[in-house]
Amino acid sequence: MSKPTYETLSGAQIVVRLLERQGVRTLAGIPGGAILPIYDALSQSALIHHVLARHEQGGGFIAQGIARATGVPAVCMASSGPGATNLLTAIADAKLDSIPLVAITGQVPRAMIGTDAFQEVDTYGLSIPITKHNFLLNSAEDLLEVIPRAFRIAASGRPGPVLIDIPKDVQNQVVEVGEWPAVGVAEVVPAPAAERVALAAAMINEASRPILYLGGGVVHSAASAAAVALAEKAALPTVMTLMALGAMPVEHSLSLGMLGMHGARFTNLALDECDLLIAVGARFDDRATGKVAGFCPQAKIVHIDIDPSELDKIKTAHVGIAGDVGAVLQTLLPAVEAQQRLAWLSRVASLKAAHPLRLPGIDDPRTPYGLIRAVADCLDDQATITTDVGQHQMWVAQAYPLRRPRQWLTSGGLGTMGFGMPAAIGAALAEPERTVVCFTGDGSILMNVQELVTAAEEGVNVKIVLMNNSSLGLVFQQQTMFYGERIYASKFKGMPDFVRVAEGFGVPAIDLDTESDPHAALAAALSSRGPMLIHASIAMHEQVLPMVPPGAANKDMIGG
């Protein structure tokens, strides 16, 4: 046996080496006193490209963009105190959407913890409820175990964010390192219980009006192809949650599109009639189900999820299967009978004909749907689409022809304004060959507008389509519909000149409002390389329809 050669390394150097070994090539963050040893070590890395964000939340969302585009854990960094607190929103967002993220924060030296030292905050305590797991390091040696473990936890089972808080003295502590640990990779998930899969297959075979309900877990598990194969073999009309869009291509004959609060009428009406709901990697979120008692009231439920705590959480399943959804679908496929289900499919088709998704203005690029369609017409399926949060997000979810898993990156669970642009930067850094389009609003863009300079600095191929309705549109819509048209704090009085704002940050910009041929202007803008902002005005009164009022059953939609 050859003797290991010992290296004398600081905790900070160990962190950087472990990240390199883990395969991290791009990470985002902002330095500060308590994390300077790690930044000093990072400066010596020939492998890692550090992206300097301009706000830690932006850094967190850049890392999320990388993770969402690739499915591989991505890293963000912040200093102690305000650096760590600024990161929290991006971490919480990753928790609710099950995104693998590793956040590394600097902490004051151990001897000063608990003394209200400068920039001391209880990062460990603050991050407990918004992480999958977290660590407060006590020695440099522990890094050798904790860092690979953090990556393993982030990627295993249901993915999620992990935070590692490293006191400054631990970063500076020098230790001898002989052997390096294995890199942290996702654990193998136990195979699903065969008799449950058989039960589920029998229920699918016996059902007369089944619907397949796909959630974000299908994307996380790379199970889109398996889901489509199951739908095709058993003739299952298929709905998708916001997080699953792209798992089945929009124009697939079995696709009923997105369900829930802003789903099409026929989609929610079909669900109302189904006698079996097959939920795959979906968690019965209230935006998808509406009033739970009124959701698929006649249906038996098969629920497949990698997280056992999701089974029976909202709806009690007749058959619950804990397991990797891809693996479960693979075992389910040979057990289901090939069917045509002509009666049910024709019922669904007639619902669709009577209550289709209405996209008024689709041919006019000066309307919300028309603008989205005009952008889509300039791009192919290789483009990645991110959004911010608001009406524009829902319009894009309804109207953009998504056909590829991981094509669609949006903040679903937390619904965080400010997500879109930094996430687009991350996606573009991870996959530089793609065009990344961020649809944003005049409210959302301002929540992380500082990252425009990061986009310019990195030269990322990000096109920001700013749908400007001079309002917090979704709030305006809710006040119009449910608060007696008492519009309050949702109409902007002051409006920045967004073209000049972008240009001031070093990002070229065009204003579609002043273009005589908006199609040609869009085509030119979207085919150029590098960051660009495309400003387009939208009428303030435009609404996202249909809409299920909060708390109502999905069949009681308004409009559309």
Added chain:
Amino acid sequence: MNTISRTENQALARTVLELDVYNHPGVMSHVVGLFSRRAYNVEGILVMPVGGGVTSRIWLLVNEDERLDQMVKQVEKLEDVLAVRRHGAEHEVFVRLEEFFR
């Protein structure tokens, strides 16, 4: 809503949960945080290290309500929790402790 009288409280069915956990400073926060964020009161808590001190055992006395199954699943998901066992309220660990609370 959260104010139940002492007699009402005692009338509720109780469950004793026994958790094997890694023994480190954050583990109690992780466990009780799951209860507090759901406004699910923990009536009794006992913790002691087991064996060499690498692991601890946490005993929790909780009221039974319809959220208990979900609570147990959430506790099982914690990285530092190795096992969760459920016992009836008659389990002697808290009964024997009662004399210290008179």
